[in-house]
Amino acid sequence: LVMFQFAIATFAGVAFSRLPVPATLTSKAVSNDAIIVGTPLFRFTNDPEAIESQFERIDDVIMGGLSRSSLSPCNLGASWRGVLRSEGGGFCGQRTRPFSKPLNLSGADGLYLDCALLSDEDVQRRSWKMSLRTDEGRGEVVYQAPFQPAVGAVTRVKVPFADFRLVRGPVALAEAPALSNLSAVYQIGFTVSKFVISEQVKMLENFRNGSFHLGLAEIGSYSDDAAAVPAAVPKAMDKDEVERRRSWVQKFIFPVLGIFFNEARRRRKRAAQLLEMRGLGRWQRLRYAWGINRARGRSFGSTSLLLTKNAVATAGLWVLALPLRLILFPIFRLQARRERKRLEEKLKADAANAETGTRADAK
Numbered sequence: 001l002v003m004f005q006f007a008i009a010t011f012a013g014v015a016f017s018r019l020p021v022p023a024t025l026t027s028k029a030v031s032n033d034a035i036i037v038g039t040p041l042f043r044f045t046n047d048p049e050a051i052e053s054q055f056e057r058i059d060d061v062i063m064g065g066l067s068r069s070s071l072s073p074c075n076l077g078a079s080w081r082g083v084l085r086s087e088g089g090g091f092c093g094q095r096t097r098p099f100s101k102p103l104n105l106s107g108a109d110g111l112y113l114d115c116a117l118l119s120d121e122d123v124q125r126r127s128w129k130m131s132l133r134t135d136e137g138r139g140e141v142v143y144q145a146p147f148q149p150a151v152g153a154v155t156r157v158k159v160p161f162a163d164f165r166l167v168r169g170p171v172a173l174a175e176a177p178a179l180s181n182l183s184a185v186y187q188i189g190f191t192v193s194k195f196v197i198s199e200q201v202k203m204l205e206n207f208r209n210g211s212f213h214l215g216l217a218e219i220g221s222y223s224d225d226a227a228a229v230p231a232a233v234p235k236a237m238d239k240d241e242v243e244r245r246r247s248w249v250q251k252f253i254f255p256v257l258g259i260f261f262n263e264a265r266r267r268r269k270r271a272a273q274l275l276e277m278r279g280l281g282r283w284q285r286l287r288y289a290w291g292i293n294r295a296r297g298r299s300f301g302s303t304s305l306l307l308t309k310n311a312v313a314t315a316g317l318w319v320l321a322l323p324l325r326l327i328l329f330p331i332f333r334l335q336a337r338r339e340r341k342r343l344e345e346k347l348k349a350d351a352a353n354a355e356t357g358t359r360a361d362a363k
Contacts, residue, residue, distance in 0.1 A: 038112060038156075040220040041103075041188070041233050044077030051078055054236045056097050058189065060089020066270055067092045076116075076154065078216040084126070086194050086209055088270055091170075095131065095189030097236035098245075102184035108221035110160035111188070117149045119213035124148070126212065127196045127204050130159045132179065133187035135346060136245075137339050141168045142189075143179045144197055154217050166347070170195035170202075177351035188219070265317075 044051060051071055059082070060067045069082025069092035082092040111130055117123055132143040145163035149155070166176035170193065192214070194207040237245070275285060286307070293303040 038220050038222045039108070040218050041111075042219045044073070044216055044218065048073030048077065053238075054096055055094050058093040058095050058191075060085075060091045061266060063089050065089025065091075066267065069094065074215065076215040076217055080190075080214040080216060081119075081212070082192075083211050084192065084194070084209055086203075086207060087274075090194035090203075090207070091191055092193075092212075093131075093189055093191035095133075096187050097238075098136075098242060099186055099234040100237050100241070101234045102186055103188075103234055105182040105185055105221050107223060108161070108182065109224045110158055110162075110222055111219065112159065112222050113147065113149070113157045113190070113219050114154050114217040115149045115157060116154045116215045117151050117213070118215050119211055120208075121151045122208050123151060125204070125206055125208035127193045129191045129193065129197065130164075131187070131189035131191060132164060132185055133189075134179070134181055134185055134350070135343055136186055137343060141166065141173075141340070141343055142187075143167070144191070146197060149214060154215065158222065165197055167197060170197075172197050172199050174199050177347045181350035181353070 042054065051073055055071050057069055057071070059065070059069055065088035066085040067083060067089055069080060071078055071080050071094045073079070080094060084090065084092060111132075113130070128147050128149060129144045130147055134143065135141075143164040144167045145159050145161075145165070147157050147159045149157060161179050161182065164179040165172045166179075167173065192212060194203050196202050196204050272285070280288070289307060290303060293306065294300075298306070
């Protein structure tokens with residue numbers, strides 16, 4: 001098990017260390033007559049330290065994948081770097097932490113990004129998406145729209161609200177209501193994926209695995225007319241506030257699920273599968289783990305204790321996993337069904353209100 005951790009850490013470290021970092025990045029002036037009014041929401045150059053307090057990663061490790069990304073300050077503003085792996089998932093993402101109160105984007109016609117792909121020129125070999133959450137829930141149902149960053153120099157990219165579609169995971173929901181209630185936006189995010197937005201699960205042809213690096217200077221909203229677009233970004237909730245707002249079911253289930261299905265455990269499990277595919281048997285992996293720990297300076301006793309502890313923990317979790325799944329999964333599915341029903345009712349109400357407003361404007 002320790003060997004698995006070491007393998008993943010080594011892989012991630014090598015991959016990230018090979019990502020190119022330009023010595024100097026210059027912003028390219030944007031000449032786009034379609035954007036008349038732009039309102040910055042996140043200016044990464046102004047407050048780079050706020051990146052960590054405002055954003056959180058949402059990579060495919062949530063479903064057992066091996067992809068990983070990070071958002072950090074750089075001389076451009078923000079550097080989104082990661083490694084995409086199609087095994088087990090195939091996506092990396094970042095999103096704002098939940099807002100303490102909804103963001104009002106009424107009057108805007110879309111979002112924009114001042115960004116540049118810095119790692120390579122294969123923009124079209126990955127699927128780039130912007131995300132909007134118009135509900136307080138934290139499920140996988142969000143609005144998404146595609147975008148394509150420019151290569152090398154920072155360019156403003158428009159993402160019209162008219163392009164957003166309601167999705168669950170990588171699948172667009174057929175006959176879902178259009179994005180309408182922009183007065184209550186709870187999260188904004190961006191994703192790079194092997195999946196395109198489609199009503200069927202559809203993988204991008206010639207998808208590129210491996211490292212990527214996207215530079216970000218600014219994210220904002222824009223309007224196609226001369227009207228101002230006020231959009232004061234609410235404060236992001238911290239972890240304690242997010243925990244307080246969870247339902248009692250979530251407060252009960254999430255800590256237990258974290259024990260059995262945490263990221264480190266999923267990565268070790270996937271690493272074990274990959275090593276087994278390469279012909280390493282159980283005892284070979286154990287011997288290798290022993291050798292690695294000894295080479296890293298651990299004593300005979302410390303290595304024995306560590307490997308024994310990992311083996312006992314794995315066996316204990318294996319014994320408890322089935323009964324806990326039988327107890328927790330029905331509760332989790334019930335909660336998910338309730339959330340979906342609540343979300344469907346909310347979306348229908350938003351669509352009805354939007355239609356009523358359109359009719360009133362027509363009169």
